[in-house]
Amino acid sequence: MSPRDLLGFAARALRGHRLRTGMSLLGVAIGVAAVVTLTALGEGARRYVVGQFAAIGTNLVIVVPGKTETTGGMPGMGGVPNDLTLEDARAVLRGVPEVDKAAPIVMGTETVAFGERRRQVALAGGTYEMLEVRRLGIVSGRFLPPLEWDRSAPVTVLGETTARELFPGRDPVGQVVRIGDWRMRVVGVLAPRGQQLGVDMNDVAVVPVATAMKMLDRRSLFRLLLQVRSHADLDRAKERVVRLIKERHGEEDVTAITQDAVLGAFTSILGALTLALAGIASVSLAVAGVGIMNVMLVSVSERTREIGLLKALGAERRQILLAFLAEAVLISSAGGLLGLAAGWLAVRGLVFLYPALPASPPPWAVLAAFSLSVAVGAVFGVLPARRATRLDPVAALAGR
């Protein structure tokens, strides 16, 4: 019996019971679609996080004051024995050759006002280098001018949301706003950006770092971002930066984080999440398998006479087994294909609704979902098929 004849025989048998076949096929389709969609969500979350990190630069060492583990608490929020100062930043830039650019950052909260409009925003003190190191973009005007780091200037660059709220329908460049008690000239507007490292870069006012330190009355940096020349130098640069600051402070009181460490942690967490989602969705495939088994058992008992006839015509046990297995596998693989299509549609729908989430099922999940659906038919089809082969031909012909 050729594979083609086998499939033809099975397909004709299934066409006789369209509703029943369709229902059990649907079960498999839902299972496969669930695997595809849920893993696409997990993978989307992972890609989103990776994308966020890539957006702030991959060759980045982030120095935060305070000795904390990357996994514990909020760096920089605990007791800080020594300030991380602009002088430290300068020393790092001079003393660590792997470091290409340094962007010292101070953070606080301030009210920005223009006329009657007021808005509470994040106040970021930065430097000219921040534009490149943080991968920011400018839609109007320009970024902070290349000043000496300890020089103040009454200029500000507004985030996209801040600009829109304070200057609806107008270009704020050239206007003077009040930030706290200070009057600042707007020199530029940032390109829209999502959340980055916990700061909404859309709702922000950026001023020169020395100015921000005065406004907020701070001596310590919130962070020091260091751009390393080459990705290969990242770990060495990190070590040398920590050692250098330790020498200056007399103790190791800063923490240096590389993207890789944080990214690695996120990737493994989200990878595990994706796997867990795939596992949960696979349970529905197993349930669909029980459905197939049920349908095939009904089919075997309905076709008892036919099985008796096949035996009388000289069909071997193996052939009868294969014929019924082929039916189960046909149901499950057709359901699998339908599920892939439905899953693809669901993922497209998700991406349409949430464009920020780059949801896409990982290839291994697509492959696994389909193979699993085929396997489900083969495994759950065995019991009914074996039942068919074991029928006594005389009793089967009599319909018993």
Added chain:
Amino acid sequence: MIRLEGISRTFEVGGEPVHALTDVDETITAGEHLAIMGPSGSGKSTLLHILGCLDRPDRGVYELLGRDVARLDEAELSLVRRHTIGFVFQFFHLVPRLTALQNVELPMVFAGIDAGERRERAMARLRAVGLEARASHRPDQLSGGERQRAAIARATVLDPKLLLADEPTGNLDTASGRHVLEILERMNAAAGLTLVVVTHDPAVARRARRVLVLKDGRIVHRGDGGHIQEAIEILAAAENGP
């Protein structure tokens, strides 16, 4: 062609043994036309099933074409059924979702004959039973007589040596029944196909060259040639009497 020696078959029914066949000895020569008669429960169907290798005797020897088939395993038995034996049933047993042609092709599908040859041979068989024009009809679009003729085409498409018919006219009107019998007899005469018909219709049995009468699992009479009438009378007595 067939030698039965001491064939016995016992079933358990409700915990009690029922002796369907007891010590049956018989020889059937190639090309014979044999009728097996007997009242219900006489064991004639059991005998037919054993002859057709669908059932095995508990004791005795069944030699088919020189082979002791009682000793063959399940896989070998299916090959014997496929190539040596054809079945015709009272209820036709056509597969309802398949056309007449596909039904006739079915044994060849399991024999692994390729599609082109299958079609040709099946059409030739349908032509032989006068169903060429009905090839693409499904069983529910055929009359009873046509269904049985399609079933005969299917039973003979792999050129078996032995054709077993279990009440082949039991579900047909007289005219269709006669037509079916004529086809069976023509195959018996022309192709030398050994034909064994189980029936309790004297009109059917009368057409056979030899008649076995079974009662309570034993052969109680062997009639041949002109003595068929006598066998039928014995049967009538067996059915009516105690």
